[in-house]
Amino acid sequence: MDTEILARIQFAFTIAFHYIYPPLSIGLGVILVIMEGMYLRTKKEIYHTMTRFWVKIFALIFGIGVATGIVMEFEFGTNWATYSRYVGDIFGSALAAEGLFAFALESGFLGILLFGWNRVKPWVHFVSTIGVAFGSMFSAVWIVVANSWQQTPAGFKIVGEGMNQKAEITDFWAMVFNPSSVDRLSHVLIGAFLAGAFLVISVNAYYILKGRYLEIAKPAFKIALVVVIVASFAQLFTGHRSADGVAEYQPAKLAAFEGHYDSLAVGDMYLFGWVDHDNKEVTGLKIPKFLTFLIHQDFTTQIKGLDYFPEDEIPGQVNAVFQFYHIMVAIGMVLIGLSILSIYLWWKGKLFKYRWFLVLMAWAVFLPQIANQVGWFAAEMGRQPWVVYGLLRTDEAFSQAVTANQILFTLILFFFVYLLLFVLFIYLLNKKIKHGPYDDRLEDDRPNQSEQAFNL
Template identity: 60%
Template structure:
C-alpha cells in the first residue's frame, strides 16, 4: 500500500476513535453543570449523588479523550509534514489557543471536580464544574474553527510558488470566523450534547426497566430528556444551516451528499440509494424531486450544480460520502422523533411506565455516536481530494520522509492499543453502570 493511503487510514482511525470520547465528555459536562446547579439550589442529596456518579464516568472519558487527543495534536507533524509546512501559519494558532484557553481550563478544574469535594466549598466546586464544561466546549470551538478553515479557507493569502508555497494569515478573525465555522460548531456542540444526554437516558432507562435506583434514574431521565430535546431541535436548525453553507462553498461535496449528477438541474432529496459512479446515476434510490433545491434555495425549481459540473479528479469518493451522510440524517431524524415522543409521554405522565419506550431508549446512546462518526466521515471524506479545500491536495500534505513501512508499524501499534482501550473502557463502564450510584467507591 502506498504511504499516502496508509497515512490517511491511520488519521481516520485515530481521529474516529478519539471522537468517541470528547462528545461524550462535552455532553456529560453540561449535564453535570445542570445536576450540580440543581443541588446547589435545592440541596437535595439526590442531585449530589447524580453529580458524583456521572462525574466519575466523565473523568475516565475525559482521560481517554486526552490520551488519544495528544496523538492527534502531533500527527499533523509526524504524518502530515507537507500540510504542516503549508498551513502552519494559519492552522497553528487555533491549536495553540485551544491548549491555552481550553485544555488548561478543563484539566485544572477537573482536579477539583473529581477530587476536591472535601477541599473546597460547594460554590467553588460548582464553579469548577462550570469551568470544566466551559473548557470542554471551548476546545471544540477552537478545533472546529481550525477544521472549518480546511473546508472553507478565509483570511489568508498564498505566499511563494510551487513546493515553497504556503498560506499566510492576513486577518485572524476572518480566519477564525470562516464561512462554515459558526454553523459547524453549532452542529458539533449539539451533537455532543445529544451524545451525553442520550447516554444518560439509556442508562436511566436500564435502571427503570430493572427497577433499580428508580428515584435516581427518574431524576436523571428528566434532566437528560430536556437536554436531548433541546439539542435535537438545535440540530435541526444547525444541520439545515450547514447544508446551505456546503451548497454555497463546497458544491461538489453537496452534490456527493445527495448523489446529484446533472450539471445544472433542480436537486432531488434522496431517502436512500446507491451511487453508480460509472453510469453517473443513483440506483435503487428513493428521492423527492426538487426537495434539495427547496431546502437550499427555498425554491424547488432552482438549479444546483451537480457532479458533472466539476472535473472528475475533483470528486470525492462518492458512495462513502453519500451513505454516511444519509445514515447521519436518518439517525438524527430518529433521535429527534424519539425525543419528541419522550417529551409527549412525560407530558401525559406516562414516561416511566411505558416499558416499550424505555426499551427503545436502551440502544439510543448509540444513535449520537453513529451520527457523529458518519457526519464527520461525510464532512471529511467529502472534502477530498483536498486536504485544504481548493488549495492543497491531500497527497501533497503527507510527510515525505516517512515510509509506508513505518506507517504500517505505527498503524498496527495504534490499532492494538486502541482496541485495548476500548475493551477496558467498556468493561469499566458496564461495571460502573451495574454497580450504580449507591456506592461512590469502586474498590479499596
C-alpha cells in the same frame, strides 16, 4: 496499498476512535452543570449523589480522550509533513488558543471538580463544574475552527514557492470566523450534547428496568431527556444551516451528498439510495426538486452537479459520501422521533410505564455516536481531493520520507493499543455503572425505594 491511502486510513482510524470521547465529555459537562445547579437550588441530596456519580464517569471519559488525542498531533509531523508546513501558521494559532483557553481552563478546574467535594464551598465547586464544561466546549471550538478553515479558508495569504509554500494569517478573526466555522461548531456541539445526554438516559433506563436506584434514576433520566429534546430539534436547524454553507462554498461536496450529477437540472432529495458513479445514476427513494427547495426556497433553480466539475476535483468515493451523509440525516430524524414520543409519554404521565420504551432509550445511546462519526466521514471525504479546499490537494500533502511499510506497522500497533484502551474503558465504565451512584460509605444510608422492584 500506497503511502497516501495508508496515511489517510491511519489518521481516519485514530481520529474516529478519539472522537468517541470528546462528544461524551462535552455533553456530560452540560448535564453535570444542570445536576449540580439543581442540587444548589433545591438542596435535595439526590442531585448531589447523581452529580458525584456522573463526575466519576466524566473523569474516565476525559482521561481516555486525552490519551487517544495525543497521537494525532504526532501524525501531522510524521505522515503529513507538507500539510503541516502549509497550515502550520493557521493550526499553530488555533491549537495555541486551545491550550490557553480550553486546556488551561479545564485542567485548572478539573482537580476541584474531582477532589473538591467537602473541601470547598458548594458554590465554588459549582463554578469549577461550569469551568470544566466550558473548557471542554472551548477545546471543540478551536479544533472546529482549524478544521473549518480547511473547508472554507479565510483571513490568510500564501507565501513562498513550490514545496515551501505556506498559508500565513493576515486577519486572525477572519480566520476564526471563516464562512463555515460558526455553523459547523454549533452542529458539532449539539451532536456532543446528544451523545452525552443519551449516555445518561441509557444508564438510567437500565437502572429503571432493573428496579434499582429509582429515586436517582428517574430524575436523572428526565434531566437528560430535556437536553435531548431541545438538542434534537436544534440539530435540525443547525444541520440545515450547515448544508446551506456547503451549497455556497463547497458545491461539489453538496452534489456528492445527494448524488446530483446533472448541472442543468433541479436537485432531488434522496431519502435513501445507491450511487452508481460509473453510470452517474442514483437508485433510491427521492422527493423530486426538494433539494432545490431547501437550498433556494423555490422549485426551479438549477444546482451544480458533479458533471460541472473536472473529474479530478470531485470526491473519489461518491457513494460512500452519499451513504454517510444520509445515515447521519436518518439518525437525526430518528432522534427527533424519539423526542416527540418522549414528550407524548411524559405529557400522559407514562414516561416510565412501558418496558419497550425504556429498552429503546437504553439502546439509543449508540445513535448519536454513529451520527457523529458518519457526519465527520461525510464532511472529510466530501472535501476530497482537497486537504485545504481549493488550495492544497491531499496527494501533495503527505510526507514523502515515510514509507508505506512504516505507516502499516504503526497502524497495526495503534489498532491493538486502541483496542486495549477501548476494552479497558468498557470494563471500567461497566464496573462503575454496576456499582451504582452511591459511595460504599453511603451504601447503608440510601433510600429503601432503590431496592424495590420496578413493576412494568
